[in-house]
Amino acid sequence: MTQQNADALTKAFAAADTGDASLLVSLYADDMTWAGFTVDGTVRLYTKGEFLEAFGVLAKLDESRNEVIGCAVVGDEIVTANVRIYRRLGGVELDTTMVMVHRFIDGQVTFGNDMVPSSFEQFWAAAGITG
Template structure:
């Protein structure tokens, strides 16, 4: 399987309750430049990134579905990720873009960019 295929499969497994393939895909020294719940950006280590996913235990429903990928000639994987969250009557259903650098089949560097409604949702829930 390609790096993009492995990314799609790992996100799909995590959505079904098996986070092991996604955790395994991340190199131990990986960093992720991603959004905080407040809408700012932060550089996360692997452990910090995985801890940040703990907020999903506080929502009623969630999904992270990779709906499309593209791989650059240099091997960078760009993914469109449908991000769904529901807490009570508050719903977030947006697409964010992620980029991933793979080395020997492991993600070493990643980024994500979310629309402004991402931070607005978390503020409205009171979880930010």
């Protein structure tokens, strides 16, 4: 089942990059909790709604992409994803890889977290976007 989850995750991110976020939205359970980074580099817990809302900051950019470049399955529930993230606002660019960890129960992500390099918050500071 975990390989199916990894495939679903990869497909959902690819669809979201083409403008169809429905697969990604349905992949995350309604009661999901996500431990993730804010644009200033702090970590906080997000509900599903807050997590998806945080992606709205990408609309402020000239370009953004999220590409799953590799997944690893761990046991029966865990999928880690290396995600190449590209962000550009004017001449300020970020092109790096982040790691996202997803715990799947019955085909949906119930908990997750991410780790980003320090260039993540450096980009947002240079772009002048605080949230």
